[in-house]
Each structure stands twice: as C-alpha cells, then as structure tokens.
Amino acid sequence: MKSKWTFSFFFLLPVLFVLCLWNYNNRVYDWDMPGYIGSMYTSQYPNNPEKVKELTFSSIQKEAPIDQYNDVIGKNPKDVARQYFEKSTKAFSEQLPYFQIKVGYNLAITILYKIGFTAPMSVLFLSLLSYFFSGILLFFVFKIIFPNNILIVFFITLAILLLPPMTYMARVSTPDMFILQFLLIFMIGLFSRWKRWIMFSILFAITFIRPDYITFTLTYLITDFLFNFYERKKINFNVILQTSILFFLYIFIVKFYHYPGWKNLFYDSFICRRPIISEELADFGITDYLRILLRKIIYFKKVSLIAFGSLGLIFYLSKDKWTRFYSVFIFANIYIKFVFFPHSSGLRFFFGFILLLLIMLMYSISQRYNRYELDKNS
Secondary structure: OHHHHHHHHHHHHHHHHHHHHHHHHOOOOOOOHHHHHHHHHHHHOOOOHHHHHHHHHHHHHHHOOHHHHHHHOOOOOOOHHHHHHHHOHHHHHHHOHHHHOOHHHHHHHHHHHHOOOOHHHHHHHHHHHHHHHHHHHHHHHHHHHOOOOHHHHHHHHHHHHOOHHHHHHHHOOOOHHHHHHHHHHHHHHHHHOOOHHHHHHHHHHHHHHOHHHHHHHHHHHHHHHHHHHHHHOOOOHHHHHHHHHHHHHHHHHHHHOOOOOHHHHHHHHHHOOOOOHHHOOOOOOHHHHHHHHHHHHHOOHHHHHHHHHHHHHHHHHOOOHHHHHHHHHHHHHHHHHHHHOOOOOOOHHHHHHHHHHHHHHHHHHHHHHHHHHHHHHO
C-alpha cells in the first residue's frame, strides 16, 4: 500500500506542474497588483512615494498585455478611482495601507523579488507556487480522510484543483491562494490532533499573512475552548493567552500600517471608491449598511446553498460531536466574513472556508463508511 501511495503522489506532481503551466499561460494582471507591488516598493523606498508609484506602474506596463494594463489603470473599462491612482501619488499612497497589512503575503512577494523575479512576476508566481503546494496539501488532507482509497484521494484532489475559483486564484494577484495553503495545513493539524501550541503557530501565521482572518483564528480558539470544556469540564487558560497574543498582533499590524479601518474599507468597496481617501469621509449609517447587506445576500444564494447543504449532510452522516462542533465553526466563518465584507459576487473571498467545510463533509462520509465496515466485520 505504501508503494502505491508513493506512486500516486509522484504521479500527481507532473499533473500539478502542467496545471501550473496552464494557469501561468492564462495569468491576469488585475487592479489589485499595483497595491501589492506598491507595498513592496514602499518597504524599500519609504521616503519616496513618487518613486514607488512610478516603479509600480512602469513595471506592470512592461509585462502586462495592453488590454489588461488599461484595465489596471482604469482606462478601459473606465474607472475614475484607478485613473487617479496611476496619476496621483497622494491617491495611490493613501490606498496602500489596505494592502500593506497583509504582512506575511507582502514578505513572500519581497523574497521572490529579491531572488530575481520581476515585481509583477513576484506577485503572480507566488499564486502559482501556492496553487502547486495547495495541490500537495489537498492530497495529504484526503489521504488522512480516506487512508485506504488511493484513487478517491487522487481524483478528489484533481477535481478541486480544476474548480474555477481555484484556477482563478492561481492566476491573479491576491493573497487568497497563498492563505489557502495555511488553511489546509490547519486542517491537517485539526485531523491529526496536533498539540495546541503547534496549532497556535499556524493561527499566528494565518493572522500575520492576513489580519482580516483574525475572526477565523479567534473563533477557532473559542470553539476549541468550548468543546474541551464541554467534554472534560476543564478550563484551558492557554487559550486566553493565545487569544490575547493574536489580538495584540492584529492591533499592532493595524496601527503600524495606519490601516484606515473597516468603515473606510466598506465604504470604498460597496458604496463609492474614493480616489483620495483623505478628501472625503466614509459617511454611512447602520441603515445604509443593512440595505447593502440585504441586497448582497440575495446574490449569495450559491454559497448559501453549498454551505447549508454541506452542513446538513454533515449532521445527517455523522453523529460525532467533534465533527459537528468544528463544522459549525467553519460554517459560521463563512457568514462572519460575509457580514464584514459582503462581496457576494466574489467567490474567492469565501472559497477557503467553503473548501474547509467540504473537507469536513468528506470526513463525515469517511466516518460513516468506516463505521459501516466496522459493524460489518464485528
């Protein structure tokens, strides 16, 4: 069996390479790219914002197809805010904190740039590299879930890699593909019952890479605390310490990079993208927020169907308290994310959590199958 697993794994590697090549040939220079390249250049030229802007857009212009570059700078289709970012140093510089807080992601981009990649390719290659390693991690996740089914593991891994959100995230300049690797490592640790401080190190890395995942990391610690209290009637004080560390890490990053805050992000994302943030207040009330939330949730049907359907099947297939408890934790994070950032048309924003919930569904199917075998042989 070990030799079959080894063969299956090494057969997967060239398949992953071909998929990465396919995604590379379909790479996209999108309007998030200037933010991350600008963040990288700012760390090198902190006192020269004009140079940062010039290097950012000139590096993209050298590599991007003309139609994609026109989209980046808001020329075609027309986007006034993006046109300002390309022309105005002040407008561009004020946008950068939205991107700079993804510290771990920007650090990885900088490393690739330092070893010889161009600035745009550092961003794009990181997504491709993350896609490759995510494929390997998916293989190992499903190997844990289906230890006696090599073909199932291989084909489920391949099917997920070919899903449109996966291939899209591999082609664009966003941290979604990069963070997915760490979510999959988290799942391996969850299934393997890794020690709490090892799990905490993963949570720390996730928060360091994407501080907006603080809701995910903190709700996991709360879930772990509640489940263990329910099972053992003991209070684990380490959870309090770990929660405090993650919370202060988040606060430190937000303060250090002068992050404008959730209200500004929400206003720029869903109400009006301000060309120059400092010249217009993010002015909206709870009524405006709820109206936008209700409008967006109507277009959240696909995600809701997958989420509620998966959770319902998990509860039907598995009576195991641990499986149900942690499935609810993942399910809840889909909607916590939506409440703070209701981008209903952007599946990539929620795909990581959806994938984790689908993995829990696969785990519950495996539990039911294994129990059937045990009953059959008893």
